[in-house]
Amino acid sequence: xxxxxxxxxxxxxxxxxxxxxxxxxxxxxxxxxxxxxxxxxxxxxxxxxxxxxxxxxxxxxxxxxxxxxxxxxxxxxxxxxxxxxxxxxxxxxxxxxxxxxxxxxxxxxxxxxxxxxxxxxxxxxxxxxxxxxxxxxxxxxxxxxxxxxxxxxxxxxxxxxxxxxxxxxxxxxxxxxxxxxxxxxxxxxxxxxxxxxxxxxxxxxxxxxxxxxxxxxxxxxxxxxxxxxxxxxxxxxxxxxxxxxxxxxxxxxxxxxx
Numbered sequence: 001x002x003x004x005x006x007x008x009x010x011x012x013x014x015x016x017x018x019x020x021x022x023x024x025x026x027x028x029x030x031x032x033x034x035x036x037x038x039x040x041x042x043x044x045x046x047x048x049x050x051x052x053x054x055x056x057x058x059x060x061x062x063x064x065x066x067x068x069x070x071x072x073x074x075x076x077x078x079x080x081x082x083x084x085x086x087x088x089x090x091x092x093x094x095x096x097x098x099x100x101x102x103x104x105x106x107x108x109x110x111x112x113x114x115x116x117x118x119x120x121x122x123x124x125x126x127x128x129x130x131x132x133x134x135x136x137x138x139x140x141x142x143x144x145x146x147x148x149x150x151x152x153x154x155x156x157x158x159x160x161x162x163x164x165x166x167x168x169x170x171x172x173x174x175x176x177x178x179x180x181x182x183x184x185x186x187x188x189x190x191x192x193x194x195x196x197x198x199x200x201x202x203x204x205x206x207x208x209x210x211x212x213x214x215x216x217x218x219x220x221x222x223x224x225x226x227x228x229x230x231x232x233x234x235x236x237x238x239x240x241x242x243x244x245x246x247x248x249x250x251x252x253x254x255x256x257x258x
Contacts, residue, residue, distance in 0.1 A: 009057035012050040014042040018254035020088035021247060022049045022079065022106070024099030026229065027132065027172070028064060028139045030057040033096050034231055040240045041247065045256035047088060051079055053099075059147065061140030062157070065164045069175040076102050080110055090254060092247050093117035094191070096231055097200065100124060101176045107190065108182045116250040118191030118218075121198050121228050124176050125205040135200065136165055183212035190218040191246045195226035195233065219246065 009030035021041050023034035031038075031050035038048040054075060055067030083091055093114050095103035100122025106114050123130050140161050144154045190213055194206040210218045221242050226233035233239070 008059075009052055011052045012038065012048075014038060014048040014050075016042050016047040017045045017256050018047070018088065018090070019045065019247075019252050019256060020047040020049065020083055020091045022051070022083075022091060022093045022103070024051060024076075024093075024095035024102050025053065025056070026097035026099055028056070028061070028136060029096070029099075029229075033229065034094075034099075036236065037231055037240050037243060040244060044244060044248075046247070049079060049083065051075060059143050061136065061143060061161060065161065065168050068168055069171050072102060073105065073175070076106060077109075080106065080113060084113060089113055090115050090252055092250060094120065094243070095122065096120040097122055097228065098172065101172075101179055104183065104186070104190075105175075105179045107186045107188055108179065111185075111187065114188060115252065116189040116191075116247070118193065118246070119206075119209070120193040120230055121195050121201065122209075123201045123205075124180050125208040130201050131199060133165060133169060136169075137161065180209070180212060183209065183216075184214050186213055186216045188216065189246075189250060190216045191243065192218050192220045193230060193239065193243070194220065194222055195228060195230045196222060196224035197226060198228045200228040 009032060012031045023038050025031055025033040031052055034050055038050050042048045054071045055064040091114050093103045093106040094117050100119030101124050103117050103119060104124060107117050141158060144157060192206050192210055194203050196203055206220060210220055223230055223235040223239060226235045230239055
């Protein structure tokens, strides 16, 4: 899909062997958030799916607000079914920030198909405090300015966004709380990645998530020098190696050559 000769992000599928990995991007992000990790995994033999959440990747913040956790969850359901239909009956699922909430949902919902997974700096702990609201408003205003919108139009659109954004954030919070309170049902291995310099969420909340995973034996990986978008941070190479090692050690029934 192209707009003004600029190619917009879209769902990315990198075909490899019978072992499949799903990587989900952050709120206001797109598959570029996790593309580098996806390429590393694919180069090591894995089939990698990096979905684009509805409303994302268009440069219009309003498009995100027109979607929501219900539609994103349905996309997850559709992608998991499609992978199964294509013969990928063993999948590992991960997500960055909001994407991690849906990754944990997949671990809860598909205990037979999803053999492991985890979160990268995800706002999933109950009653979590985040800086998502001001960050979204900055994202929206910046994109309008880049698109050449006049000041009057920007203020009018921002006024509407300020009305609808809290509603969507409340919906996301409710969805995250549902996932959080079901973490005790997860029995697959989990990897909890957290950046020490995260300014979007409280880094220590990762321990609350670990405490809820009473049947999973979660593995916490801490990156002290990284910020919220850990997938492109200064410790990216170490992070990618750690994720690859975790995935390699899952109980796959297929070899990497399959």
